[in-house]
Amino acid sequence: ILNVEQSPQSLHVQEGDSTNFTCSFPSSNFYALHWYRWETAKSPEALFVMTLNGDEKKKGRISATLNTKEGYSYLYIKGSQPEDSATYLCASDGVPGNQFYFGTGTSLTVIP
C-alpha cells in the first residue's frame, strides 16, 4: 500500500484569491501522479496525469507541478471562482498497470 497524503484537508478562500495545495507520495516506486476534481453530486473528473520529474501541466486557471525526487506535487488555482469549489484528489500508481492509491483529498470552498 502506498501512503499518499494531501494537505490541507480543507480550505476556504475568497473569490479571486489564488490558492495551492499539496500531494505527497513515496518517491520510490513512483510511476504516475493523477489529479482529480470531485464536485458534489458529480463524478470525479480527471485533471492531470504527470509522470516525469519537473512536469508542469495547465488547464485554464489550474496548473500542477511534479517533483518525483522528493515525492510531492502542487496544484495551483489562480483567481479562484465559486465553480472551483470541489474536493481535489490526487492518486499515485507505484507500479505500471496496477492500482491507484488515493489521498484523502483537499476540500476547497470559494466564497463569493
Next chain:
Amino acid sequence: DVKVTQSSRYLVKRTGEKVFLECVQDMDHENMFWYRQDPGLGLRLIYFSYDVKMKEKGDIPEGYSVSREKKERFSLILESASTNQTSMYLCASSHLDTGATFYQETQYFGPGTRLLVL
C-alpha cells in the same frame, strides 16, 4: 466522451440483505474498479478486474464479492449487508496499454452510489 454509469444514486437496505451494485462503462475499457469513500479515509479499493471473469482483491475486500461476466459491466455484491458497509461506492474504468510500458491510463468514474444499511 467516456461514460460510466451506476445503477442507483441512493440505496437503503436492511442488515443481512444481499445487495447488488451495478456499473456499466461504454468505452471498451479493460480495467474496472470498485472503491468506497468514507470521510477522512479517501477512496479505498475494494476489488478490481483486468478482464472478463478476472478479479483481484483490493485493499478492503472483506464482506464483498464481484462479478464481471461482460467486459462493460462490473457488479459489486454485498453478500449480507452490515451497518459498517454504509458508505459511498464509486465505480471506475480505465484502458490498459499493454505495449512496452504496460501503462494504465486515467481512471474514469461513475457518479457514485450512496448506500445506507439500517
